[in-house]
Amino acid sequence: MLDQATRRWRAALFVFMLVSGVGMASWVARTPAVRDALEVSTGGMGVVLFGLSTGSMAGVLVSGPLVRRYGGRAVMWGGAAVLTAGLAVTAGGAAWSLAGGVFAGLALFGSGLGLAEVAVNIEGAAVERRIGRPVLPVLHGCFSLGTVLGALLGLALTAARFPVGAHLLAVAALSAAATVWAVRSVPAGTGREAAPEASAGPKDRLAALRVWRDGRLVLIGVIVLVMAFTEGAANDWLPLLMVDGHGVSATAGSLTYTAFAVAMTVGRFAGGPFLERFGRAAVVRASAVVAAVGVALVVFSPSPLVAGAAVVLWGLGASLGFPVSISAAGDDPEGAAARVSAVATAGYLAFLVGPPSLGFLADHVGLRPTMGVVLGLLVVAALLAPALRPRGPRVAATAVPPQPDGTAAAPLDDGAGRP
Structure with missing residues (x-):
């Protein structure tokens, strides 16, 4: 039988990945609306998408050393904050037709997601060791499920012609509430224990x-x-x-x-x-x-x-x-x-x-x-x-x-x- 703290720990990681998937799919499902709002060409949209790419890579590359120094929970806090801010900035850029704003928002969103990814995987591996059963497959399955839910939400709001800026801002608020609950349920110190494996000397x-x-x-x-x-x-x-x-x-x-x-x-x-x-x-x-x-x-x-x-x-x-x-x-x-x-x-x-x-x-x-x-x-x-x-x-x-x-x-x- 699992103790209550371990159950909350595992559930918190599942929720975090689920919400991350919802955020990602919410953006993807509304890309046609964002492209129209920005009035950019397909090539211009490719430039905007590079914000997500560069931000994600930067987040992943620095996450390991940060986990080693501060622990997984602290890096998850930072990643959640940057991720939520990124969604909000993207929403503002789309609402005011600012390509630079959308690029900056996606860069922040990607950075937060990249920061949190390494920490979440370290935490998931620690839960596996604690309970002696696989956790990581279901953990990443939650991200996939989140993308489905986010896509369905995007579909419904697109059909209703709901403003894309307001949509992404609402997802940012949901992300903030869910990740605050989730990260608070993650114990401190796990990341520092696993950090030598995550660092890159x-x-x-x-x-x-x-x-x-x-x-x-x-x-x-x-x-x-x-x-x-x-x-x-x-x-x-x-x-x-x-x-x-x-x-x-x-x-x-x-x-x-x-x-x-x-x-x-x-x-x-x-x-x-x-x-x-x-x-x-x-x-x-x-x-x-x-x-x-x-x-x-x-x-x-x-x-x-x-x-x-x-x-x-x-x-x-x-x-x-x-x-x-x-x-x-x-x-x-x-x-x-x-x-x-x-x-x-x-x-x-x-x-x-x-x-x-x-x-x-x-x-x-x-x-x-x-x-x-x-x-x-x-x-x-x-x-x-x-x-x-x-x-x-x-x-x-x-x-x-x-x-x-x-x-x-x-x-x-x-x-x-x-x-």
């Missing part, structure tokens, strides 16, 4: 470079780049892709993103039996093919209905590639932490930095043809999938909900977008 950085001498790891890195990029492309562009590329309404664009988020969630929670039965290589190859079929239908089908239905295949196919690649990177116990860290960081970069750059290409050829880049990369991932086979005796893989966060605890969780 000179030896760790040197090891991270040396691991790329392993040819198999390079192939795994390419796979994780592709799968993270595939997920990130949908997160950043799917509503606009349906609105601009297929001429659907903003409400339908939000509905399409909701379908993608649901498919990702289902894939993350239901993938375990397939991994245990067929192995990592077969599952990732099949996932890449399924995602490629989904993307191809979105790009080439003249029917908005077919394209909208195809995003389910896109989501299901993209759901497992990141965590399975992270698991494969940690097969060999010797140097596993350095390899996992390197691959997770590569995936996080692809998740956050790669998709916004698609906006510049889309300015010249349109969003639908631009997604052909994702399609071509998925073919590469399918061909490289055999690299995920264990070197030694087969190790059963466990599907965990991916969230590209680049932490060293990635063998038990998903690391993103992110991410």
Whole structure:
């Protein structure tokens, strides 16, 4: 039986990730409305999206040293405050049609999310040690569930023509209330105990470079780049892709993103039996093919209905590639932490930095043809999938909900977008 303090600790982490997912999806679902409010081109929207990317990367890179020094709860406090402020600033930028304000708000939101990610993973691992049962898979599943709830909320408010600024401001208020309760339930000191594993000293950085001498790891890195990029492309562009590329309404664009988020969630929670039965290589190859079929239908089908239905295949196919690649990177116990860290960081970069750059290409050829880049990369991932086979005796893989966060605890969780 769990004591009450441990129950509250675990529940607090679940709530924190759920609210983070709601915040992320609330922004994504309203991107067409924000683009219209700002009156920017697709390429200009790509520049705005870089605020989220750069902020998230900055938050993740500094989070480890801060956790080591101040502890996980303190960093969660800081991350929650910055995240909430970012949503509020984004709301103001959208309400007053200020592209710079939206960029700054997204940078703050991403920084807060990145700061909190490492701390939340350390806390989740500590809860696992306390209760002796997996916690991190469900923890990141809560983020996925949050994205579904946030997307549904965005869909409803888009249909009601509710002002996007007021929507994001309300989400910021919800985030503030929920995260205050959640962080207060997290005990102090856990982060400081786990901090040496989260820090990145000179030896760790040197090891991270040396691991790329392993040819198999390079192939795994390419796979994780592709799968993270595939997920990130949908997160950043799917509503606009349906609105601009297929001429659907903003409400339908939000509905399409909701379908993608649901498919990702289902894939993350239901993938375990397939991994245990067929192995990592077969599952990732099949996932890449399924995602490629989904993307191809979105790009080439003249029917908005077919394209909208195809995003389910896109989501299901993209759901497992990141965590399975992270698991494969940690097969060999010797140097596993350095390899996992390197691959997770590569995936996080692809998740956050790669998709916004698609906006510049889309300015010249349109969003639908631009997604052909994702399609071509998925073919590469399918061909490289055999690299995920264990070197030694087969190790059963466990599907965990991916969230590209680049932490060293990635063998038990998903690391993103992110991410």
